[in-house]
Amino acid sequence: xxxxxxxxxxxxxxxxxxxxxxxxxxxxxxxxxxxxxxxxxxxxxxxxxxxxxxxxxxxxxxxxxxxxxxxxxxxxxxxxxxxxxxxxxxxxxxxxxxxxxxxxxxxxxxxxxxxxxxxxxxxxxxxxxxxxxxxxxxxxxxxxxxxxxxxxxxxxxxxxxxxxxxxxxxxxxxxxxxxxxxxxxxxxxxxxxxxxxxxxxxxxxxxxxxxxxxxxxxxxxxxxxxxxxxxxxxxxxxxxxxxxxxxxxxxxxxxxxxxxxxxxxxxxxxxxxxxxxxxxxxxxxxxxxxxxxxxxxxxxxxxxxxxxxxxxxxxxxxxxxxxxxxxx
Amino acid sequence: xxxxxxxxxxxxxxxxxxxxxxxxxxxxxxxxxxxxxxxxxxxxxxxxxxxxxxxxxxxxxxxxxxxxxxxxxxxxxxxxxxxxxxxxxxxxxxxxxxxxxxxxxxxxxxxxxxxxxxxxxxxxxxxxxxxxxxxxxxxxxxxxxxxxxxxxxxxxxxxxxxxxxxxxxxxxxxxxxxxxxxxxxxxxxxxxxxxxxxxxxxxxxxxxxxxxxxxxxxxxxxxxxxxxxxxxxxxxxxxxxxxxxxxxxxxxxxxxxxxxxxxxxxxxxxxxxxxxxxxxxxxxxxxxxxxxxxxxxxxxxxxxxxxxxxxxxxxxxxxxxxxxxxxxxxxxxxxxxxxxxxxxxxxxxxxxxxxxxxxxxxxxxxxxxxxxxxxxxxxxxxxxxxxxxxxxxxxxxxxxxxxxxxxxxxxxxxxxxxxxxxxxxxxxxxxxxxxxxxxxxxxxxxxxxxxxxxxxxxxxxxxxxxxxxxxxxxxxxxxxxxxxxxxxxxxxxxxxxxxxxxxxxxxxxxxxxxxxxxxxxxxxxxxxxxxxxxxxxxxxxxxxxxxx
Numbered sequence: 001x002x003x004x005x006x007x008x009x010x011x012x013x014x015x016x017x018x019x020x021x022x023x024x025x026x027x028x029x030x031x032x033x034x035x036x037x038x039x040x041x042x043x044x045x046x047x048x049x050x051x052x053x054x055x056x057x058x059x060x061x062x063x064x065x066x067x068x069x070x071x072x073x074x075x076x077x078x079x080x081x082x083x084x085x086x087x088x089x090x091x092x093x094x095x096x097x098x099x100x101x102x103x104x105x106x107x108x109x110x111x112x113x114x115x116x117x118x119x120x121x122x123x124x125x126x127x128x129x130x131x132x133x134x135x136x137x138x139x140x141x142x143x144x145x146x147x148x149x150x151x152x153x154x155x156x157x158x159x160x161x162x163x164x165x166x167x168x169x170x171x172x173x174x175x176x177x178x179x180x181x182x183x184x185x186x187x188x189x190x191x192x193x194x195x196x197x198x199x200x201x202x203x204x205x206x207x208x209x210x211x212x213x214x215x216x217x218x219x220x221x222x223x224x225x226x227x228x229x230x231x232x233x234x235x236x237x238x239x240x241x242x243x244x245x246x247x248x249x250x251x252x253x254x255x256x257x258x259x260x261x262x263x264x265x266x267x268x269x270x271x272x273x274x275x276x277x278x279x280x281x282x283x284x285x286x287x288x289x290x291x292x293x294x295x296x297x298x299x300x301x302x303x304x305x306x307x308x309x310x311x312x313x314x315x316x317x318x319x320x321x322x323x324x325x326x327x328x
Numbered sequence: 329x330x331x332x333x334x335x336x337x338x339x340x341x342x343x344x345x346x347x348x349x350x351x352x353x354x355x356x357x358x359x360x361x362x363x364x365x366x367x368x369x370x371x372x373x374x375x376x377x378x379x380x381x382x383x384x385x386x387x388x389x390x391x392x393x394x395x396x397x398x399x400x401x402x403x404x405x406x407x408x409x410x411x412x413x414x415x416x417x418x419x420x421x422x423x424x425x426x427x428x429x430x431x432x433x434x435x436x437x438x439x440x441x442x443x444x445x446x447x448x449x450x451x452x453x454x455x456x457x458x459x460x461x462x463x464x465x466x467x468x469x470x471x472x473x474x475x476x477x478x479x480x481x482x483x484x485x486x487x488x489x490x491x492x493x494x495x496x497x498x499x500x501x502x503x504x505x506x507x508x509x510x511x512x513x514x515x516x517x518x519x520x521x522x523x524x525x526x527x528x529x530x531x532x533x534x535x536x537x538x539x540x541x542x543x544x545x546x547x548x549x550x551x552x553x554x555x556x557x558x559x560x561x562x563x564x565x566x567x568x569x570x571x572x573x574x575x576x577x578x579x580x581x582x583x584x585x586x587x588x589x590x591x592x593x594x595x596x597x598x599x600x601x602x603x604x605x606x607x608x609x610x611x612x613x614x615x616x617x618x619x620x621x622x623x624x625x626x627x628x629x630x631x632x633x634x635x636x637x638x639x640x641x642x643x644x645x646x647x648x649x650x651x652x653x654x655x656x657x658x659x660x661x662x663x664x665x666x667x668x669x670x671x672x673x674x675x676x677x678x679x680x681x682x683x684x685x686x687x688x689x690x691x692x693x694x695x696x697x698x699x700x701x702x703x704x705x706x707x708x709x710x711x712x713x714x715x716x717x718x719x720x721x722x723x724x725x726x727x728x729x730x731x732x733x734x735x736x737x738x739x740x741x742x743x744x745x746x747x748x749x750x751x752x753x754x755x756x757x758x759x760x761x762x763x764x765x766x767x768x769x770x771x772x773x774x775x776x777x778x779x780x781x782x783x784x785x786x787x788x789x790x791x792x793x794x795x796x797x798x799x800x801x802x803x804x805x806x807x808x809x810x811x812x813x814x815x816x817x818x819x820x821x822x823x824x825x826x827x828x829x830x831x832x833x834x835x836x837x838x839x840x841x842x843x844x845x846x847x848x849x850x851x852x853x854x855x856x857x858x859x860x861x862x863x864x865x866x867x868x869x870x871x872x873x874x875x876x
Contacts, residue, residue: 005838006361008831015827038436040809041426041816047806049435054447054798061451068458132459132768138756140768141461169756169766176457177774180781186458187768291435324845 009319017312024309027302030293037291045290052287059280062179066273069178069186072129073266076187079124079134080259083197086117086124087251090201091244093117097208098240104210104229107236111209115157118201122162125194135190139169144190145198150211150222158209161220162198164191182272184265193258195219200246207239333872335378335390336865342391343858346373349394350851357839365538367399367837369530399530405833406537407551410544412822412829417545417628419818422635422652425490426812429656432483433808442660443801445479447780448472454777456752460770461694466747469773473742477705480664484737487657488595494636494653495594498601499580501546501629508543509561509575512536516558517573523557533557548625565621567605579606584615584641592643593734595657600639600649603629646734647789652811655791657737659804662786663797664737665726667705670784672721674775675704677754681761687719690755691772692765694748701725703751704776706743707736 030036040046096102097110125135126143133140145162153159164170170189177183202220203213212235214223227236353371360366372395378387434441452472456465515536522529536559540551549561549569561570569576582591582599585608594600603622608614623633637651647658676699677690689698701714701721707729714721715728726736733739744750753769779797786793786800793800 003835003838003840003843005834005840007838008834011827011830011834015823033436035436038434039430039812040433040435040805041430041812042435043809044813046433046435046809047802050433050443050802050805051798053435054443054802057444057447058451061448061455065455065458068455072458130459130462132461136768137766138460138753138769138771139766141766167766168764169769172756172766172769174457174768174770175774176770177454177777324842 006320013312013316013319017309017316020305020309020312023305024302027298027305030298031295031302034293034295035291036293036298043290049287049291052283052290055283056280056287058180059276059283063273063276063280065176065178066269066276069176069184070266070269070273072134072186073262073269075127075129076134076262077259077266079127080193080255080262083121083124083194083255084251084259086121087197087247087255090114090117090204091247091251093208094204094240094244094247097204098237098244100237104227104233104236107208107240108210111205112157114201114205114208115160118162118198118205119160121194121197121201125162125190125198134187135193136165137170137172137187137189138174139165139167139172140174140187142167142170144170145194148222150206150220150224152211152223152225156209158206158211161202161222164195164219178269179272179276182268184268186265188258188261193254196246196254197250200243200250203246204240204243207236207243210236212239333865333869335388336861336868339376339389339391340858340861340865342376342393343861344855346392346394347851347855347858351848351855353397354844354848354851358841358844361839361841361844365534365541366839367401367534367537368839369397370400371395371397397528397530399533400837401533401537402833402836403553405829405836406540409826409829409833410541410551412826413541413544414548414626415818416822416826418626418631419815419822421628421631423812423815423819425494425635426652426808426815428490429487429653430808430812432486433805435805442476442479442483442663443798443805445472445476446663446797446801449476450777450780453773454780456750456773457770457777459768460752460773461767463747466694466750466752469750470742470745470747473704476667477740477742480660480667480737480740484595484657484660484664484735487653487660488735488738491594491636491651491653491657492596492598494632495598495601498603498629498632498636501632502578502580502603505543505546505569505629506575506577508539508546509570509577512539512543512559512561512570513573513575515539516570520556520558520573529557545628547622547627547629563618563621564625567616567618567621576605578618579604579615581606581613581615584617585613586615586617587641589642591641592639592648593646594637594649595646595654595735597734600637603633645730645789647791656804656808656811657735658788658791659786659793659800659807661735661737662788662791662793663800664735664740665723665788666784666786666797668702668707668726668736668740669721669723670782671776671779672702672704674779675699675751675772676701676720677751677772677775680755680763684761686717688761689719689751690763691751692753692755692763693751694765694767696763696765697749697751698763699751700743703743706741707733708739708741709733 037043037045037049043049093110093114097107122145125145127134133143136142136144142165144165146165148161148163150159150161171191173185173189174187175183175185199219206213206224210227212224212227213220215221227233350371350373353369357368373392374395375389376391376393378390432441449472452465452469456462456469459465515532519529519532519536522532540559543549543561549563552560552562554560554572558572559570560568560572562568580601581604582601584602584604591599602615602617603619604615604617606613606615619633619638623630623638635652637649637654639649643649647654647661675691676687680688680690692698701719709729711729711732713725713729715725716722730736752773753765753767754771755763756766756769757764781796783794783796793803795803
């Protein structure tokens with residue numbers, strides 16, 4: 001015969017009540033936190049959840065990097081746009097100055113504007129972004145173009161010339177891994193972008209201002225005597241005309257390609273950003289599926305567990321209250 | 329002619345006596361209905377032989393007499409209960425302590441766990457590449473590096489402190505076991521003595537069963553009841569914990585006689601104790617090592633030892649111990665050692681000048697300085713850190729320092745606190761042996777950031793893993809989760825087993841009030857009937873007397 005003692009009944013009832021209470025607490029936590037796996041032992045996917053969390057953190061970090069880089073690229077695009085406008089204006093002046101109806105005095109007046117354009121171009125080459133020289137290569141604490149002077153004239157706009165900084169690192173482009181799969185060059189050394197432009201503007205200014213530039217081609221070396229008029233008027237005109245080709249080269253071979261390149265890099269960054277957003281959504285979806293509690297399911301489970309707990313209380317109270325003493 | 333009147337009176341009196349005894353026993357059972365370990369008592373009653381009528385045709389009998397009083401116990405069920413108690417003791421302690429470790433590897437909540445800190449550090453280093461000379465970005469790198477070493481130290485120290493607490497608790501559990509063993513030996517002596525004189529030692533046996541169940545919660549053992557009613561308790565190898573009236577006190581020691589060299593340290597630097605029996609004296613001990621034997625059994629002490637870890641006296645490193653906490657700490661330490669070696673080695677950059685002995689760093693900071701051997705992640709140590717003097721942070725350097733340190737996870741630190749000292753640049757000077765570190769150069773930062781996706785071989789003691797640092801951390805999370813899940817499952821199973829074993833035992837041994845009250849009515853009615861028989865016998869005698 002199977003006996004059932006009071007202590008057995010009590011143990012069984014208390015055990016079931018405690019189990020039901022545990023379930024109520026579990027589902028209440030899920031409903032309150034929205035998470036069903038807060039600790040590694042809550043799921044078999046603990047390692048996977050940790051990996052997805054890291055992926056999301058990494059995506060956030062890469063997104064920040066992309067946004068910073070995009071800001072830098074946009075800044076460069078603005079700089080190049082201005083440089084392009086300056087070259088167009090310089091070319092107009094050169095064409096105007098090359099006209100033989102313009103005498104040497106009028107050319108000197110045009111030279112003043114060219115020097116201003118040149119200085120502006122140099123300041124664009126020496127642009128700073130967040131305190132660093134954008135076109136300074138990896139040596140971005142120094143301006144890529146330093147000011148030097150000509151022996152002749154000793155003063156005035158034509159006496160000034162811009163020399164590319166010879167320090168190591170100024171000519172080195174900087175690259176950055178913006179995502180796991182995307183590494184781009186974020187800066188271009190100033191001489192590769194502005195070298196020809198500054199050089200041609202300097203030659204144009206000096207020619208219009210009445211001074212030759214030596215050597216005849218390549219970077220000016222600081223020399224160049226004054227033209228002798230009227231005998232060298234034609235040479236002055238020829239020198240002005242030759243700078244038009246240089247200005248065209250600067251625009252077509254340096255500024256515009258760089259601007260296209262910057263635009264391309266911006267598009268790659270935007271594509272990278274979009275891919276990161278897609279990856280993030282996908283990771284969030286998977287993470288949510290394996291870590292987050294289904295609110296409806298959790299609420300239903302909670303209601304069910306509460307009902308079971310109430311039933312346990314009721315049954316326990318009723319069963320333990322029953323005694324044979326009531327019948328004898 | 330037989331005196332039937334006297335017979336009636338005698339039988340009635342014997343019945344009333346017996347029913348009173350039965351009622352008294354029921355009262356005792358009822359009063360102990362909630363006494364833990366109490367086994368209900370049953371009194372045997374039997375028909376009293378009528379000596380006077382033996383051999384006669386009319387053997388009516390002469391009433392009832394009391395037999396033995398018995399405990400309603402079943403040795404097999406008691407054994408099952410002890411077995412379940414042992415498993416529950418083992419499961420509970422592991423589950424409780426693993427629950428304390430688990431939040432260190434939480435999947436949700438504050439981002440101070442190692443995995444997030446590791447990720448944030450590499451992200452911060454990568455972002456330096458946008459503007460290497462930007463002080464804000466450099467400060468961020470230092471803060472994330474500090475977060476990383478803090479999270480590593482915190483995770484490791486949590487595990488180490490729990491191991492230390494378990495080490496202390498081993499001593500307390502052994503004290504309890506010794507106390508139970510001694511009480512069992514004392515009860516054995518009382519039972520043996522009483523039962524030898526023919527008195528049933530019922531209460532003492534109840535107490536002994538309770539003690540055996542309590543002892544089983546602490547340690548697993550086998551029992552053997554001797555003919556004199558005493559119980560011997562033996563460990564799995566036959567070592568007698570209790571031998572009749574004698575108990576053998578286990579000893580917890582950190583200087584066992586079988587140790588021939590300096591014992592290995594624990595994760596926190598203390599000595600992991602051994603559970604032994606000392607055959608010698610305090611002055612001249614001769615320890616028998618029972619640690620592994622107990623660990624392989626069940627009970628709370630086995631759970632403690634398995635979680636805390638046990639170590640061979642010949643070992644030299646805390647990570648050679650066997651145990652779940654040690655396994656978790658080993659994984660953290662393997663990560664730490666990779667940060668100290670591989671990351672630091674990359675941080676110095678390739679050799680700048682092969683013509684000069686030792687590595688000439690090709691990485692530099694904003695001040696134009698090159699980093700030291702442990703230039704990014706360093707550790708508190710007063711000895712020589714670059715033991716082999718090759719200028720590269722390597723495992724051989726760590727092993728040399730580890731002989732006096734043990735672990736690096738509790739002493740790892742960031743080597744500097746000036747953001748300008750972060751060597752983000754690599755040499756831009758093509759000349760051999762001459763260096764230039766432009767401020768905007770982030771090649772070194774990019775090389776460090778790339779280590780996030782680099783596969784390493786993590787190897788420490790018997791642990792080996794190949795993967796990235798994040799993968800190692802994720803594998804550790806899985807390990808902790810699986811260990812805790814297994815412990816929780818053990819607790820659930822052990823809980824169900826002990827409920828089942830207790831129910832089976834109580835089904836047989838516990839007091840049922842229904843049964844006792846029904847018996848009470850039965851005994852009361854029998855008592856009333858016997859009393860009525862005395863009255864009937866009196867009336868019969870009155871009739872006979874009236875005839876005279």
